[in-house]
Structures are given as structure tokens and as C-alpha cells.
Amino acid sequence: MDTNYEIVETVFKRIENLTSNQTELIKLKLYNKTADLATFLAMKAIIVTVLGLFFLFLNIGLSLWLGEILGKIYYGFFLLAAFYAIAAIFIKTSIYKYLQLQINLMVLTKILKDENL
Template identity: 40%
Template sequence: MESDATTNENLNLYEKAENYTKTSLELLKLKAVSAAADVLSTLTSKIAVGAVVAFFTLFLNIGISLWIGKVLGEYYYGFFIIALFYLIVAIVMLKTQHKIIKTPIGNMIISSILKETKKDETKADLN
């Protein structure tokens, strides 16, 4: 009789361990989905704002090019000057891309993911 009780306890313990593992995996999946959704939503909103800024910049550049061209006597001079300006900006960005582009974006993604983890740890500590 005692061996039946021990067997039942072992089965019950095994079922609890199995349920705990399944729950932990599900929680891990949900945390990953939450972090990915947060990163993607942030990125999407930044892309939307970037598109509006890009259109503004495009039309501003066309206006400045036409104005410079009118001042210099030929419209295409203004476009050449603006193109030269952007070539200089591109060279500067190429030389400093790691510092001014890659690192801040990487840090934003990492902090967003870690923010979710910190929230979860704080909730666990409170419980």
C-alpha cells in the first residue's frame, strides 16, 4: 500500500514539474512576443514620422534649389549645390555611422527589450 502512495506522489510531482515547465515556456514565449511587439511598434512609429519628415525635407530642398538657382541665374546650379551638400553629409555619416546611427539604434532596441524584463522582475519581486 505504501508503494502505491509513493508512486502516486511521484506521478503527482512529475505532473506538477511538467505543468511548471509548460507554463514557464509559455511565459517566455509571451515575454518574447511582447518585447518584439514593443520594438516593432516603436520602429513603425519612427518610420511613419521619418516618412513625413522626408517629404517635408524633399519639398524644402526643391524650394531651396530653385531659389539658389534663381539667384545664380540657372536653376540647375541650385540642384547641383544641394546635391553637393548631401554628398558631404553622406560622407560624414559614412565616417561616423557606427557612432551616430548603429549604436543609438542598438541601444534603443536593447533598452526596450530590457525594459520589459525589468517590469516582469519587479512584478515578481512584489509577489
């Protein structure tokens, strides 16, 4: 009778160790995925910021140059603003859903890189 009790107790201890190890493994995988996603998003934010500053100064220079050609400096800014308004309307009406889907897929692919989680 004692041996049956010891066998059952040993099995329960092994199951307890297995479940605690599995939960620890899942927790570590989750930390790894969170760190990967945070790094990915931080790098994308840095790249977008640098490119945004580049295009900001490029647009200021282009606006000044166009304004000089058109005779009044502010005409260049109005012309570029009109161009960006038309571009924004085009993006919103035609490719907004496509861009949203692609961004969602990119983030989800990054999160679900390892399917064993």
C-alpha cells in the same frame, strides 16, 4: 508502496504543469516583445517617411530659390547636391560608427526592456 508512487506521480504532474506554464509565459512575453518592437519600428518608419517628404519639398524649394539667386535654376540643385555630398562624406568618415552604435542600443534597449524574459 502505493503512497510513494502516488507522491512521485503528484510531484511529476506538478513539475509538468509548472514547466508548461513557464513555457506559456515565456511565449506570451516573446509575443509582447515582438509586438512592442514591431510597433516601435513602424512608428519610426512613419516618422522618417513624413520627415523625409518634408525635407524633400524643403530642398526642392531651397534649390529653386538658390537657382533663382544664382541666375540659373539648375545651379541651385547642383549647389545643394554638392552640400549633401560633402555632408555624406563627413557622416561616413567621422560619425558613422557612433550612429550605428546608438541605433543598435536603441533597438536592443527596446527589446530588453523587461529583463525577466
